[in-house]
Amino acid sequence: MDQTVRGHLHAWLRTRDGQWLGYVSYLMMGPTGVGALRMQHTVPADAVYPRRPGDRTSPR
Structure with missing residues (x-):
């Protein structure tokens, strides 16, 4: 899997x-x-990061 999604x-x-x-x-x-x-x-821990205000479901 190679996309970023909200979770x-x-x-x-x-x-x-x-x-x-x-x-x-x-x-x-x-x-x-x-x-x-x-x-x-x-x-893995490096796949998890907090959502910032205004973020969409786009890659980092």
């Missing part, structure tokens, strides 16, 4: 080797923009 950070998880993962959920739209699937999984 919700539910928790931080720490791995055995000390790295941090974010447990997140977000909606993944279908290719035509119709239909959505709610995804929930862990992502």
Whole structure:
């Protein structure tokens, strides 16, 4: 996956080797923009960042 989407950070998880993962959920739209699937999984900490005022769902 290589796009940035708005989501919700539910928790931080720490791995055995000390790295941090974010447990997140977000909606993944279908290719035509119709239909959505709610995804929930862990992502590397550097894939999570706070939304700034005025931000859209565009890449960093």
